[in-house]
Amino acid sequence: MAVKMVHINGIHAKSRWDALAHPEVSKWVFIDLPVSYTKTQEWCESVGNRPNRADFCFEVDGVPAGFAGLVNVDSKSAVAELYIFLHPDFFSKGLGSEFLKQLLSYGEFELNLRKVSLFVTADNTKAISYYEKNGFEIEGVLRKHVWFRGAYRDRVIMAIFLDGLGLNADKFYNETV
Numbered sequence: 001m002a003v004k005m006v007h008i009n010g011i012h013a014k015s016r017w018d019a020l021a022h023p024e025v026s027k028w029v030f031i032d033l034p035v036s037y038t039k040t041q042e043w044c045e046s047v048g049n050r051p052n053r054a055d056f057c058f059e060v061d062g063v064p065a066g067f068a069g070l071v072n073v074d075s076k077s078a079v080a081e082l083y084i085f086l087h088p089d090f091f092s093k094g095l096g097s098e099f100l101k102q103l104l105s106y107g108e109f110e111l112n113l114r115k116v117s118l119f120v121t122a123d124n125t126k127a128i129s130y131y132e133k134n135g136f137e138i139e140g141v142l143r144k145h146v147w148f149r150g151a152y153r154d155r156v157i158m159a160i161f162l163d164g165l166g167l168n169a170d171k172f173y174n175e176t177v
């Protein structure tokens with residue numbers, strides 16, 4: 001199975017919308033409902049020009065399977081925040097872990113990041129297990145911090161230090177376009 005990470009552009013609008021609009025994804029991801037196809041398209045077309053972030057589509061054997069990015073990149077402190085979601089057809093096959101590894105490698109080797117953090121709603125226990133399995137640790141909980149899907153929710157802050165993870169950048173440095 002070949003996994004390729006590609007910078008997001010307009011051609012990814014349909015697959016990004018398909019994933020985001022799926023209830024198993026929109027249930028957890030901070031996006032206004034109903035998910036707008038037009039806004040998704042505009043976003044995909046323009047996001048490559050925005051500073052301080054890098055957004056990717058992850059293709060599996062040429063098929064868009066998931067999306068992830070590093071946002072709020074702060075070069076002075078060498079930190080960024082991460083988001084990730086897969087289309088449910090690709091859940092629980094180990095792909096999310098593979099995409100995460102590749103994204104963190106990009107963060108370490110291309111962006112020279114030191115630490116990556118993320119926010120996850122406390123009831124998203126599957127995602128918390130997934131992040132822990134991949135080396136993230138809980139740094140704190142913001143209690144009843146965000147109004148999301150009809151309730152105030154706790155937000156868990158998780159983070160990982162990239163040094164010493166044994167990441168390597170061969171995947172994207174050796175890739176042919």
Ligand SMILES: CC(C)(COP(=O)(O)OP(=O)(O)OC[C@H]1O[C@@H](n2cnc3c(N)ncnc32)[C@H](O)[C@@H]1OP(=O)(O)O)[C@@H](O)C(=O)NCCC(=O)NCCS
Nearest residue numbers: 028084085086091092093094095096097120126127129130
């Ligand atoms: C969270 C997500 C990225 C995980 O990706 P994935 O490809 O499904 O996860 P993986 O197959 O790599 O699994 C890695 C670990 O995650 C956990 N996990 C995966 N699927 C799980 C499930 N159905 N129930 C509980 N834990 C699960 C397990 O710890 C698993 O390790 P294991 O296979 O050794 O048991 C993906 O499920 C997703 O996109 N979810 C919806 C969007 C979302 O919640 N994003 C995060 C918002 S902060």
